[in-house]
Amino acid sequence: MSSRSFNSKILLFGEYSVIQNSMALAMPYSLFSGKLVFSSSENSDRKVDSELLEIVKFLKNLNNKGKLLCNFDVTSFEFDVSQGLKFNSTIPLGHGIGSSGALCAALFDRYSDWDDESLKDITSNQIIELKKILAQMESHFHGKSSGVDPLISYLDRPLLIEKDGKISITNLPDYKSQKSIFLLNTGRSRRTEPLVNLFLEKCKITEFNEKCKNELLPITNDCIVNFLEGNKESLFEQFAKLSEFQLNYFDPMIPKLYREIWREGLASDQYYLKLCGAGGGGFLMGMAKDFKTVSNLLSNYQIRALV
DSSP states (O other): OOOOOEEEEEEEEOTTGGGGTOOEEEEEEEEEEEEEEEOOSOGGGOOOOHHHHHHHHHHHHHHHTTOOSSOBOHHHHHHHHHTTEEEEEOSOTTSSSOHHHHHHHHHHHHHBOOOGGGGGGOOHHHHHHHHHHHHHHHHHHHSSOOSHHHHHHHHTSOEEEOTTSOEEEOOOOOOTTTTOEEEEEOOOOOOHHHHHHHHHHHTTSHHHHHHIIIIIHHHHHHHHHHHHHTOHHHHHHHHHHHHHHHHHHOGGGSOGGGHHHHHHHHHHTSEEEEESSSOSSSEEEEEESOHHHHHHHTTTSEEEEOO
8 A cells, every 4th residue: 555654744833822822834844754555464464554554433423423523435545454454653652743644544545535625725714623532532642632743644735823713824034044943852752641641730820811811921932933934033032032042931831851041042142942832841842052062062962954
């Protein structure tokens, strides 16, 4: 069976603030990807992928109740799993870059009757519909899903989530030639749900909630606007504010081993770090005035230019 690869995703801006209706910006990340393949083992030695088998059960249950939001060929999917179907992926688990989203996108592409031709001129309403379908599929992994991760993997295009919740495909400026935006891999896996629950609990504290609404949301929105418009100088200023805010108020989400270099970046004005997703591990995102200088300063860490 041939199947196209589905890329991981990066949330550029909007971690946590999107919960309070800020803008958010995300993109596919082609460094990591996954695709559906059949095991090369002989029939007698084929192992059934336990994760895919659980998804079969989940989708069959929805289908039997008439609650599945799309025409999905559960029967063929179940048969293929019995014949050694697996998701061959390089996307690291628990790093917040959409491992489950890419899997859902691959399954949707293979077994749904969605017309791929519609992707060429997809409308806002179709994007919303697609997001709901993929959110239902990914809820198997997280209990609840926004559907954004599998949507990005499936469309393979950057997405802008606006303040009113509208989602649109967008284009990103070329920062890669300047090497000003980078990722730092902490090498630590983590779970999103406990961190999001912690944020929601903190939001019950009036002072914290007001800080987020009055400071974090405007800073995040300004970062996105300046990023999309290619205003590097203004973006750097807002990125610094975002980095400082997260250091002051999102301390539990920042891995302990990385708090010192986070502070050093702010103090030196050579680079700034921020969370890339829920935090707790996975990747951090940084912005540098001069990538070569920062590469030397952070030579003990795994960093890579992003866009």
